[in-house]
Amino acid sequence: QVQLVESGGGLVQPGESLRLSCAASGSIFSLYGMGWYRQAPGKQRELVAAITSRGSTNYADSVKGRFTISGVNAKNTVFLYLQMNSLKPEDTAVYYCNAPMGGVDYWGQGTQVTVSS
DSSP: OOEEEEEOOEEEOTTOOEEEEEEEESSOOOSTTOEEEEEOTTSOOEEEEEEOTTSOEEEOGGGTTTEEEEEEEOSSEEEEEEEEOSOOGGGOEEEEEEEEETTEEEEOOOEEEEEOO
């Protein structure tokens, strides 16, 4: 049974930090190709950061220099992280972990991040 479980969201003030985690299990996932997306109310889901098939990283322009994606392959689980620094109100959204495998995109349930004073 494939499972992607996100955690680490919450309510923070502008300028603060959060670290999101995603645990992907139930199949042979690879860090390469995994990423974080977010969806704000009334907006489309957008890519925030991803690890490419070659192991490099891509970031949305709006988060470059503030967010860092990383991950680790464990025995039966792949862990994906998103370190978010200098958070802004416009970063408020539900954040989703994405893991493509075999032509199928797997998604977590999402974790809410709210940045407000």
